[in-house]
Amino acid sequence: MIGRRISQTRAWNAGRRWLCPYMSSAPCPIPAAAPTEECGRHFSSYAKAPFSLTNNPVNFYIPYVVQRCQFSSNAVADLPMEGTVDVPLAQTGEGIAECELLKWFVQEGDKVEEFQPLCEVQSDKATIEITSRYQGRVSHILHVPGSIVKVGETLVKMAVEETQVPSVIPNNLEKEKPVDAKLNKYSTGGVLSTPAVRSLAKEHDIDINDVQGSGKDGRVLKEDVLKYAMQKGVIKDPSVTATATATVGELLHGEESCSYGSAEVAGLYEDTIVPLRGFQRTMVKTMSMAAKVPHFHYVEEINCDALAELKASFQTNNTEPGIKFTFLPILIKSLSMALSKYPMMNSCFNEESLEVILRGSHNIGIAMATPYGLVVPNIKNVQSLSILEITKELSRLQQLALDNKLSPADISGGTITLSNIGAIGGKFGAPILNLPEVAIIAIGRIQKLPQFTDDGNVYPASIMTG
Amino acid sequence: MPIPQTRNIGLPMMNLLRFKGLPILQQLHIEEQLLRTSSENWCIINDGTNDPTIVMGVSGKPAELLEIESVLRDQVPVIRRFTGGGTVIVDCGTIFATFICNKEAVPDLQPYPRPIMSWSSLLYGKVFQGIGDFHLRENDYVFGNHKFGGNAQSITKSRWIHHTSFLWDFDVRNMTYLKLPKRAPEYRSARGHLDFICCMKDYMPRSTFINKTVEATGTQFSLRSYPLEAIETGSETEFYPSTRFLTDEELEAAAAAGQ
Numbered sequence: 001m002i003g004r005r006i007s008q009t010r011a012w013n014a015g016r017r018w019l020c021p022y023m024s025s026a027p028c029p030i031p032a033a034a035p036t037e038e039c040g041r042h043f044s045s046y047a048k049a050p051f052s053l054t055n056n057p058v059n060f061y062i063p064y065v066v067q068r069c070q071f072s073s074n075a076v077a078d079l080p081m082e083g084t085v086d087v088p089l090a091q092t093g094e095g096i097a098e099c100e101l102l103k104w105f106v107q108e109g110d111k112v113e114e115f116q117p118l119c120e121v122q123s124d125k126a127t128i129e130i131t132s133r134y135q136g137r138v139s140h141i142l143h144v145p146g147s148i149v150k151v152g153e154t155l156v157k158m159a160v161e162e163t164q165v166p167s168v169i170p171n172n173l174e175k176e177k178p179v180d181a182k183l184n185k186y187s188t189g190g191v192l193s194t195p196a197v198r199s200l201a202k203e204h205d206i207d208i209n210d211v212q213g214s215g216k217d218g219r220v221l222k223e224d225v226l227k228y229a230m231q232k233g234v235i236k237d238p239s240v241t242a243t244a245t246a247t248v249g250e251l252l253h254g255e256e257s258c259s260y261g262s263a264e265v266a267g268l269y270e271d272t273i274v275p276l277r278g279f280q281r282t283m284v285k286t287m288s289m290a291a292k293v294p295h296f297h298y299v300e301e302i303n304c305d306a307l308a309e310l311k312a313s314f315q316t317n318n319t320e321p322g323i324k325f326t327f328l329p330i331l332i333k334s335l336s337m338a339l340s341k342y343p344m345m346n347s348c349f350n351e352e353s354l355e356v357i358l359r360g361s362h363n364i365g366i367a368m369a370t371p372y373g374l375v376v377p378n379i380k381n382v383q384s385l386s387i388l389e390i391t392k393e394l395s396r397l398q399q400l401a402l403d404n405k406l407s408p409a410d411i412s413g414g415t416i417t418l419s420n421i422g423a424i425g426g427k428f429g430a431p432i433l434n435l436p437e438v439a440i441i442a443i444g445r446i447q448k449l450p451q452f453t454d455d456g457n458v459y460p461a462s463i464m465t466g
Numbered sequence: 467m468p469i470p471q472t473r474n475i476g477l478p479m480m481n482l483l484r485f486k487g488l489p490i491l492q493q494l495h496i497e498e499q500l501l502r503t504s505s506e507n508w509c510i511i512n513d514g515t516n517d518p519t520i521v522m523g524v525s526g527k528p529a530e531l532l533e534i535e536s537v538l539r540d541q542v543p544v545i546r547r548f549t550g551g552g553t554v555i556v557d558c559g560t561i562f563a564t565f566i567c568n569k570e571a572v573p574d575l576q577p578y579p580r581p582i583m584s585w586s587s588l589l590y591g592k593v594f595q596g597i598g599d600f601h602l603r604e605n606d607y608v609f610g611n612h613k614f615g616g617n618a619q620s621i622t623k624s625r626w627i628h629h630t631s632f633l634w635d636f637d638v639r640n641m642t643y644l645k646l647p648k649r650a651p652e653y654r655s656a657r658g659h660l661d662f663i664c665c666m667k668d669y670m671p672r673s674t675f676i677n678k679t680v681e682a683t684g685t686q687f688s689l690r691s692y693p694l695e696a697i698e699t700g701s702e703t704e705f706y707p708s709t710r711f712l713t714d715e716e717l718e719a720a721a722a723a724g725q
Contacts, residue, residue, distance in 0.1 A: 096579070100525055117623050122525055125551035125605045126579035126619035146525075343476050348570075353505040360476040361573055413573060 083160035084139065089121065089130070089149045098150045099123040101143045106156075110138045118156060121149065136160040192219040204229045283374060290432045297430060304446050304462040307331075320388070328366070328420060329390040331443065335418060336362040336382040346415045348436040356438070365414035365434060366394065368401045375401050376434055378414035418443065441466060478571050480507040480687035482680065483697060490515040490556055491545055493564075494709040496697060498548045500566050501620060501627045503705050508566040508692075509683050510629075511676055518557040518640050520544045521631075523618060526553055527720070528712065530648055534721040537643050544712045549627065551605075551618030553644055559635030559665075561672065563679055566627045572686065577621055582628050586617070592682040598669045604651040607632070611653055612664035634666045634675070 089099060099121035106118055117129045118138075140157040143149050191209045193201075197220055201208040204225070211228045213220035276284060307327060314325045339346040339362050347358045365378035377397040379390060400406045417434040419442040431442040444465040451461045485493065493512050500508050520532065520542055528534055528544065531553045537544060542555075556562075565586065569577045575585055587602035594600035598609035607615030607630065615632045641659040654662050666675065683689060 102525060115623060122523075122550040123579060125523075125549075125583070125617050126621055127524055127548070127550045128579070128621040129623050131623050346476070350505060355479070355506070357478050358476050359573075360478075409574075413570075 083136070085134070085136070085158050085160050086154040087118065087130075087132070087156045087158055088152050089155050091151055096123045096151060098148050099128070101145050101147050101149050101155070102127060103145050104141060105129075106138050106141075108138050108141055112136055112138055112158065130155065132158070134158065134160050192217055193221075197222050197225055201225045206232070286435065287432055290435050293433055293435065295433065300466060302464050302466055303451075304464045307464075308446070308462050314387075323388070323391055323395075325391065327446065328418075329387050329394055332364050332366070332379065332382055332390050332394070332418060333385075333387050335364060335416070335441065339416065340383060345439045347438050348415065349438055350436070359415040361413075361415065363413050363415045365417040365437075366397070367417060367419040368398060370401045370404070372404050375406060375411065376414060376417055377401060377406050377410040378417075380413065416440070421445070477686065477688040478507060480509055480567075480571075480683065480689050481692040482683075482689045483508065483510045483692050483694065484676075485510070485512040485694070487514050487516050487558065488512045489517075490519050490521060490562075491543075491709065491711065493562060494521075494545065494547050495707045497564055497566065497627060497629065498707040498709055499705050501622065501625055504566070505568065505625075507568060507571045507687060508564070509680070509687070509689065510562070510564040510566070511679065512562040513672065513676060514558040514634075515556050515560060515562070516558065518542060518555060518637070520553065520555045520643060522546050522553045522712075523551040524548055524708075525550070528717055529720045529724050531645055532717075533643050533645060534717050538714060538717055538721075540643075542643055544717060545709060546712055547618070547709045548707065549618035549620040549629065552616060552647055552649075554616055554631050555636075555640045555643055556631055557637060557640065559633065559637070559667075561632040561634045561666075561675065562629065563632065564627065564629035565683075566625065568625050577626055579619055579621070582619060582621075582626055583617060586628050586630070589682050589686070590615075590679070592685070593675065593678040594669070603653050606651060608653075609664060609669065613654075613662060614664050614666050632666055632675070633663055634672055636663070636665065 100123075102120040102122050104119045106112055106116075112118065112132045112135065114133065114135045115131050117131050119130050121128055121130060136158040138156060139159050142154055142156060149155060191211070192213060192215070193208055198208055200222060201211065201220075206225060206229055208220055208225070211220045211224050214224050215221045304327075307330060310330060311325055311327055318325065343358050344356070346362055347356045349356055361380060362382040363378040363380045364382050365376040367374060367376050377400070379385070379393045379397065382390060385393070397406070397410060400410065414434065414437065416437055417431075417440045419431045419440060421442050421444050431440045433440050446462050446464045448460050449463040450458045451463070452458060483496075490512075493510070493515070497510060500506075500510075520537065522528070522531060522544065524547065526546065532544065536542075554560075572585060575581055583602060583605060587607070590607060591600060600607065600609055602608075603611065603613070605617055606613040607617070613633075615630050617628065617630050619626060619628045638660060641663075644659065646656070646658065650656075670678075680689065
């Protein structure tokens with residue numbers, strides 16, 4: 001089954017779109033210069049000079065680490081419920097120790113969206129826009145334009161709502177120290193946890209230090225507290241996280257008046273609220289966006305006898321012990337060969353400019369279900385890899401995915417996705433595009449099915465639906 | 467739009483703009499506009515600008531960088547551009563080459579100053595292969611330890627620009643308008659301008675350099691020539707560039723304040 005985005009290329013038009021947010025800042029009192037006649041056009045201009053902020057500074061803290069791409073992430077962390085976060089000047093390149101702050105794009109009190117530019121800094125030869133990791137409100141701007149800010153120093157403080165999580169899968173990165181430091185701050189008596197989890201423990205009269213943490217570095221998670229509480233007999237059903245609203249009394253006695261049952265009894269019949277966090281939250285957003293794209297579905301049954309033979313021959317002629325041969329690497333390589341013939345399927349779509357960018361590398365993403373959620377790491381440059389190399393790389397990514405240790409590079413830069421529904425026993429699925437890719441392939445389980453020859457005889461064949 | 471060559475299928479698209487003698491202010495305005503409002507990739511080449519002009523980086527301080535008295539006396543125009551970096555004086559002997567790209571345009575390129583600088587040096591490395599011991603030294607393009615090309619960048623949320631002014635030739639007298647900067651690369655070792663820079667004309671003809679640059683760019687991008695009329699007439703001025711001339715008054719004030 002192939003889902004594909006239908007698109008058309010369009011020549012760049014001469015219309016201008018103004019994506020520049022910084023124009024909203026107030027100009028400073030230095031007189032604007034009129035350009036000379038030489039350029040033959042009138043551009044109104046404004047002076048680019050330091051301007052002072054008038055609002056009161058506010059302090060917020062965000063654990064903020066700039067990674068290679070915007071889709072990097074910090075370790076799974078339930079950030080403080082009422083977050084005030086420090087936004088430091090993140091590392092903008094090796095060896096750069098400090099930058100000059102050039103201008104702010106926001107003022108104190110401004111609401112800020114994720115990835116919205118906050119300010120512009122200069123280091124050596126480059127001016128760099130610093131964007132916000134989180135959604136929130138600017139509370140305290142700590143430096144004025146013209147000042148030199150050291151890498152790591154706080155630039156601005158922001159108020160962050162609730163548990164804001166990064167765009168993609170949390171994983172362990174070298175740069176996650178700041179986040180860990182934040183968690184340490186909230187641990188008293190040595191147990192790593194967050195205020196939300198601590199208050200949950202308190203609710204159930206549990207000493208959090210008694211709870212065995214299953215998170216990273218022995219961090220105590222919500223599930224740990226609930227499990228502990230269940231073991232202790234404090235609550236019956238560990239999946240209950242919301243307050244009870246249903247009444248058992250009504251059901252048992254048929255009375256109209258509401259009475260609140262005990263947690264034990266109420267746990268059997270009340271609603272359960274499962275707040276979506278992390279992966280699931282991200283998946284809702286990305287899938288909703290993908291669902292808006294017009295999808296074209298094509299399903300076919302494919303005779304895989306030759307494929308089965310090839311796999312069998314790899315296994316018998318296996319020169320590398322410890323390598324398990326499956327169908328997937330062969331399918332991945334076949335896909336790459338097909339992409340060389342049909343490069344339009346290996347492209348990405350730029351919605352703003354209505355352009356299709358034909359990607360040079362075949363970075364084939366493989367959807368993987370892990371205990372942490374669905375991840376799609378990709379194998380880079382499949383066009384240059386042998387099936388053996390693909391097998392090894394696939395195995396490496398699978399292991400990292402299971403350990404929740406995929407790096408940003410592993411999960412970004414994909415050009416097409418392969419989803420193996422067959423691995424979990426399905427025959428065929430209707431996959432959703434992994435934007436901004438234009439095609440996704442779902443392959444089902446290979447089954448032995450009866451086929452007919454032209455003269456009506458039945459023979460068995462390995463059939464896969466895709 | 468020309469039909470792309472077969473070998474180009476799979477490469478990201480890039481528009482190629484070629485100018486000759488375009489005033490540097492106009493070039494910078496176009497660049498700033500394309501960086502901030504376009505979502506396409508661009509390569510801009512300007513073969514020389516018209517009048518000698520001083521171009522300072524976004525946060526350059528005139529009193530530190532310029533001999534303001536001479537500048538005012540000789541009425542040399544001074545521009546503050548939108549990218550970082552140092553001060554240059556450009557004229558008809560300067561060749562400009564600019565890349566404006568989306569962050570994903572170059573696969574696996576991290577959108578930070580050093581990686582972009584490295585990437586550019588690899589591209590120009592192809593242009594100067596086997597010629598004059600070309601390499602990137604700190605942030606400059608050098609032959610040996612003499613600078614012939616200066617770089618500046620601006621990195622935004624989703625795009626970046628890397629532009630270079632190449633000294634194909636220069637007028638020795640023009641260099642006297644510039645002071646020795648406080649912040650200088652280590653390898654300069656306090657050399658004066660004339661001991662520190664060199665001309666590209668001793669190594670390569672102008673047209674060869676430009677053609678080779680276009681060729682090298684074409685190995686990574688699918689280039690298509692963009693009609694100049696579309697750029698020049700398309701200025702509906704919804705966009706206000708920040709690059710501008712500094713007025714005499716501003717220069718005088720800077721000189722007086724000693725900054």
